[in-house]
Amino acid sequence: MNLILLDPNDLTDDGYVCITDPRRLTHLRDVHRSTPGDLLTVGVQGGNMGKALLKELTAERAYFKLETLEEPPPPPLPVHLVLALPRPRMLARTLEHVTALGVKEITLLHTKRVEKSYWQSPELRPDKIHQHLLLGLEQARDTQLPIVTLSKGFRPFLEQQLPGLLSQRRGLLAHPGMPNACPRNINEPTLLLVGPEGGFINWEVEQLLAAGCEGMHLGPRILRVETAVTALLSRLF
Template identity: 70%
Template sequence: MNLILLTPAEIQRERLACVRDPRRLRHLREVHRAQVGDRLTLGVTGGGIGYGELVRLTDDEARFALGAFDTPPPPPLPVHLVLALPRPRMLARSLEHLTALGVKQVTLLHTQRVEKSYWQSPELAAKKIHEHLVLGLEQARDTMLPDVSLAKGFRPFVEECLPALLDGRRGLLAHPGMAQSCPRGLNEPTVLLVGPEGGFIPYEVERLLAAGCEGIHLGPRILRVETAVTALLARLF
């Protein structure tokens, strides 16, 4: 945890904040080994980054006297990531990694090779998704939560949602065997589409290319989804 991320509700008065969440309290004690008087980096969800002096730490709460929160969070990546829904365990890690890298718009998509049972996972509950996003923000010293949406039908997504996403954005379909190598150093608004383990099926590739996406690849190696997404984002932006 490189940032103690506060919610607006935890700021009791303008210059005082109180944290009672067991996870953050445990981290303060066991990892930071925080002591009263320590000055720690804090941020407010949806706001700026600053510091706070720890004025009280017990098993039940931590209190901070707040300084100025006048440092903006890191800039977001100019990308909307469309990711075929990974298996639940991989989803948790992927959300944390994506958030830490600066992705602010994510659509989780159903495709032919996505197991239908994945959509019943507790990891898709709004509370669980929020928890993983917060972990990513704390890692990267960021305060701006990503927006995560669910698209449970491939065809409705391509016909009803994708045209609007591609309006004013460059669409990139990452899939093994595409003709074009992944570009580097983009700064234009982009929609990046990444398939599941095993990739998109040929029909899905055809539909996405016909919708206006460019096919790109990362080379001959076949990577796990979480590795491929990280490599793609690092290379693109």
């Protein structure tokens, strides 16, 4: 936790902050080893970052006095990530990684090679997704939560959502065997589509290319989804 991320409800009207949830309290005590008098980096969800003076730390609460709150969060990446829903453990890590890298729009998509049972995972509960996003923000010192959308049908996504997503974005389809290599250092609004383990099936690739996406690859190696997404975002932006 490189940032004490504050919910707006943690703030009081007189410029103080009160944290009571066990996760952040445990981190302050056992990882930061904070003591009253420490000046810590804080940020308000959806707002700015700054410093807060720790006044009190007990098993029940942490009490801070806000000193500054004027630093804006880092700029987001100009990308909407469409990710075929990975297995639950990989989903958790991937959400944290892409949030830390600055992705603010994420669509989790069903494709032919996505196991239907994945959609029943507790990791897709709103509170679980929210928790992984918070961990990514705390790691990267960011305050802007991504928007996560679940799209449980490939054809409805193709027909109803994709045209609008591509209307003002460059569509890039990451898939092994594509003729062109992943571009580098682009700075334009982008829709990045990444398939599941085993990749998109041929029909899905054909439909995405026909809709206006550009096929690309990351080289001859076959990477895990969480590794591929991180490599793609690093290379593209």
